[in-house]
Amino acid sequence: MxxxxxxxxxxxxxxxxxxxxxxxxxxxxxxxxxxxxxxSLADLTSAVQFGFIAGTLFFALFTISDRFSPSxxxxxxxxxxxxxxxGTLIPLNNLLSLVGLRFLTGICxxxxxxxxxxxxxxxxxxxxxxxLGLLVGALVLGTAFPHxxxxxxxxxxxxxVIILTSALAAIGGIIMxxxxxxxxxRRPSQKTDLKAFFSVFKKKEFRSAxxxxxxxxxxxxxxxxxxxxxxxxxxxxxxxDLNIPLWSFLIIAIGAPGCALSGYxxxxxxxxxxxxAALFLSLICCLVSPLIFQSSxxxxxxxxxxxxxxxxxxxxxxxxxxxAQNAPIEKKGTALxxxxxxxxxxxxxxxxxxHSLQTSLSFQYIFLVLAIGPALGLISLFxxxx
Numbered sequence: 001m002x003x004x005x006x007x008x009x010x011x012x013x014x015x016x017x018x019x020x021x022x023x024x025x026x027x028x029x030x031x032x033x034x035x036x037x038x039x040s041l042a043d044l045t046s047a048v049q050f051g052f053i054a055g056t057l058f059f060a061l062f063t064i065s066d067r068f069s070p071s072x073x074x075x076x077x078x079x080x081x082x083x084x085x086x087g088t089l090i091p092l093n094n095l096l097s098l099v100g101l102r103f104l105t106g107i108c109x110x111x112x113x114x115x116x117x118x119x120x121x122x123x124x125x126x127x128x129x130x131x132l133g134l135l136v137g138a139l140v141l142g143t144a145f146p147h148x149x150x151x152x153x154x155x156x157x158x159x160x161v162i163i164l165t166s167a168l169a170a171i172g173g174i175i176m177x178x179x180x181x182x183x184x185x186r187r188p189s190q191k192t193d194l195k196a197f198f199s200v201f202k203k204k205e206f207r208s209a210x211x212x213x214x215x216x217x218x219x220x221x222x223x224x225x226x227x228x229x230x231x232x233x234x235x236x237x238x239x240x241d242l243n244i245p246l247w248s249f250l251i252i253a254i255g256a257p258g259c260a261l262s263g264y265x266x267x268x269x270x271x272x273x274x275x276x277a278a279l280f281l282s283l284i285c286c287l288v289s290p291l292i293f294q295s296s297x298x299x300x301x302x303x304x305x306x307x308x309x310x311x312x313x314x315x316x317x318x319x320x321x322x323x324a325q326n327a328p329i330e331k332k333g334t335a336l337x338x339x340x341x342x343x344x345x346x347x348x349x350x351x352x353x354x355h356s357l358q359t360s361l362s363f364q365y366i367f368l369v370l371a372i373g374p375a376l377g378l379i380s381l382f383x384x385x386x
Contacts, residue, residue: 005123006131008179010138013116015172016078017142019085020048020109022165023102026149029158030088036095047099049348051106056114056341058107065115065333071180074119077111078173082166084108089162113139114340118333119176121324122183128324129271132317133263137256140313143224144253147245208380209322210339212275215377216315217343219282219370222350223312226367227251227305233363234293234301251305255313262314271318271325276381278315279374285311286371293364346373 023030023044030044031037059065065073084105088098117132124131149161201207228248235242266274285308292304320336327335350373357366 005180005183006120006134008175009116009120009123010134012074012078012172012176012180013112013135014138014142015168015175016074016081016109016112016116017139018145018165019081019105019169020113021143021146022085022162023088023098026158026161030098033158034093034095034098043095043099044102046348047102048106048109049344051103052109052113053106053341053345053348054103055107055110056337056344059110059114060334060338060341063331063334064111065118065337066331069182070115070119070122070333071176071182073111074115075173075177077108077115078169078176081105081108081112082169082173085162085166085169089159110337110341114337115333116176117320117324117336119180119183121332121336129266129274129318129321130263132320132324133259133261133266133314136313136317136320137259140256140259141253144249144256147228147249147252151243151245151249203326206323206326206335208383209319209326210342211380212279212377213316213319213323213339213343214346215373215375215380216279216282216319217346218350218373218376219286220312220316221344221347222354222370223308223367224252225351226354227309229363230293230305237294238296238298240298247302247305251309254306254309258310258314259317263317266318266321271321272381275315275318275322276378278311278318279377279381282308282311282315283371283374283378286367286374289367290364 027044084101087093087101090097093101116135120131120135121128201210228244231242231244231247234240235244262274262278285304288304289308292301295301320339323335323339324332350370353369354366357369
């Protein structure tokens with residue numbers, strides 16, 4: 001049973017993650033079709049993140065994935081998310097309605113990503129790091145997918161992209177409902193526990209894992225968001241013609257096999273050791289980035305970015321593993337959701353900080369600020385050992 005469940009969860013997660021970034025690869029087409037300025041395009045991306053944060057807060061406060069069957073929660077969220085994504089096709093849309101649709105889609109994603117991890121945790125008590133490594137790898141591919149769509153944008157109608165991603169999300173939800181019943185390690189909560197949002201942080205080991213994850217999130221999504229800009233900066237600085245969508249896809253997508261490998265190593269050396277090593281390496285990447293961005297050797301530059309693309313994400317499934325292992329068993333889903341919610345809120349702050357620094361600091365130096373996250377994350381992990 002376990003052997004066939006994990007591939008199903010991974011495939012469902014990838015299918016549903018496609019609606020998260022569905023509009024990223026077609027933003028210019030949307031602006032042209034619905035007649036709004038390109039300076040408003042970032043609003044659509046931010047709306048999904050805010051929706052996800054709001055959704056995870058709701059799911060956590062009312063312990064949704066612990067009180068109800070997580071597979072059914074995943075299914076309902078996937079179907080609603082697919083329908084909201086399809087709403088993008090309505091001709092009467094304007095910027096405000098599109099932002100609203102993306103916000104609501106983000107709420108639905110709160111019932112997909114952390115709930116998918118909860119389902120995996122219900123099936124895999126041992127070697128959970130390996131399972132979550134594959135699961136987060138699927139999310140990484142979903143994150144990189146819009147950059148691949150950018151390569152196809154000239155030959156693919158934007159409406160087809162929306163229809164395809166909605167269909168994938170619906171298929172993922174149906175497969176999860178039909179083929180993945182409640183796991184053997186699930187312990188349902190019998191009632192709403194509004195105190196769970198705070199009570200899970202009482203355990204020292206849980207706090208350590210959660211704060212390590214928060215430091216990781218300070219760096220992760222901001223790095224991903226700035227990858228195309230880093231490539232553009234280098235291209236303009238050294239007058240090199242780069243295929244920015246292709247390299248953006250590769251730099252982000254390389255994290256998928258990295259997550260799978262980190263999960264494998266975590267089963268041998270423990271998730272905490274492997275997560276600490278990844279945090280340390282990504283910290284080094286932040287600190288040496290100004291030197292690399294000024295190197296005229298393209299091979300050094302691109303290998304560095306590919307390495308950073310691996311180290312920035314491989315600790316994510318390991319922190320989720322540590323969170324799940326140190327949370328009360330009847331509140332495991334709520335704990336994962338709480339940590340996701342706070343983590344994604346941190347990403348918005350990080351993005352805004354780097355965006356504001358672009359006007360006052362040379363571009364190659366702004367990524368030094370990202371080092372704050374891994375540094376604090378490492379401090380949190382080591383403090384738990386005292």
